[in-house]
Amino acid sequence: MKDRQLDDGTAGPRRVVGVGAGGHARVVLDILRLAGRYEVVGLLDVDERRWGREMDGVAVLGDDTKLPELYRNGVVCAFNGIGSSADAGPRKRAFEMIAGLGFQMVEAIHPAAVVAPSASIGIGATIMANAVVNPGARLGANVIVNSGAIVEHDCVVGDHTHVSTGSRLGGGVHVGDECHVGIGASIRQGITIGRGSVVGAGAAVVTDVPDHVVVAGVPARVLRAVGV
Numbered sequence: 001m002k003d004r005q006l007d008d009g010t011a012g013p014r015r016v017v018g019v020g021a022g023g024h025a026r027v028v029l030d031i032l033r034l035a036g037r038y039e040v041v042g043l044l045d046v047d048e049r050r051w052g053r054e055m056d057g058v059a060v061l062g063d064d065t066k067l068p069e070l071y072r073n074g075v076v077c078a079f080n081g082i083g084s085s086a087d088a089g090p091r092k093r094a095f096e097m098i099a100g101l102g103f104q105m106v107e108a109i110h111p112a113a114v115v116a117p118s119a120s121i122g123i124g125a126t127i128m129a130n131a132v133v134n135p136g137a138r139l140g141a142n143v144i145v146n147s148g149a150i151v152e153h154d155c156v157v158g159d160h161t162h163v164s165t166g167s168r169l170g171g172g173v174h175v176g177d178e179c180h181v182g183i184g185a186s187i188r189q190g191i192t193i194g195r196g197s198v199v200g201a202g203a204a205v206v207t208d209v210p211d212h213v214v215v216a217g218v219p220a221r222v223l224r225a226v227g228v
Contacts, residue, residue, distance in 0.1 A: 015041050015076075016038045016106055017043070017061075018043045018080075019082065019098055020045060020083075025043060025081025027128060028079050031110045035111070038106065040058050042058060042070075051063075064097065068101060071101060076103060076104055080095050082094045083162070085180060086226075092160040095124060105124030109121070113131045114133070116153075119133045119134065120137070121133070121139050124142045125142065125143045129148075131145045131151075134155075140161065146163060146166075149164065151163060155173045158177035158178070159178070161180070167181045167186070167199075168186045173188075174193065176193055179196065179198065187199065191207070195211045197211060199215055200220070206219045
């Protein structure tokens with residue numbers, strides 16, 4: 001699949017910096033290496049204990065204050081290596097900070113993922129190994145579709161949302177911005193998940209979910225407001 005933002009005919013690998021040096025960044029780094037179009041020049045992380053070390057052969061250069069210098073030196077592409085669980089806020093803020101500095105956010109799509117040509121993939125999305133994104137699906141910016149997850153035909157997944165490992169969205173599901181769909185959760189076709197809501201691991205969602213709540217169970221029910 002073409003990189004929708006960066007397929008500009010430039011010869012040779014594109015130089016990329018990653019923000020974040022934890023587990024999610026490690027997976028994205030692997031995906032970009034498999035793609036063969038990128039040279040990851042370094043990683044940045046707020047944890048000083050990681051500075052000066054390497055992760056899978058890539059140096060952790062410092063924190064994100066180094067981004068303007070890297071940009072001036074010709075590294076104009078970046079990936080968001082900060083994952084998300086119940087709180088999409090840190091990942092969203094990182095995305096907005098990186099993009100606000102002018103970096104081109106790369107998509108990371110694993111070669112073992114299946115993405116229909118008619119699917120729409122937002123800027124900076126990550127689609128991991130064995131994930132499926134079927135025809136007519138629309139993924140927003142900075143979305144994660146984790147390993148083995150299924151996004152069926154005509155689904156809409158909002159910006160900064162994480163569809164976790166092994167979860168399944170039936171046809172025509174709408175998931176709002178900044179949501180989290182937990183590991184192994186299933187959402188029945190045609191359901192709407194409200195903005196900022198969290199679907200617990202293994203949940204079976206058969207009715208619409210309002211904004212900013214946590215749901216869990218089989219069938220899923222509202223447990224509490226987000227953050228309560």
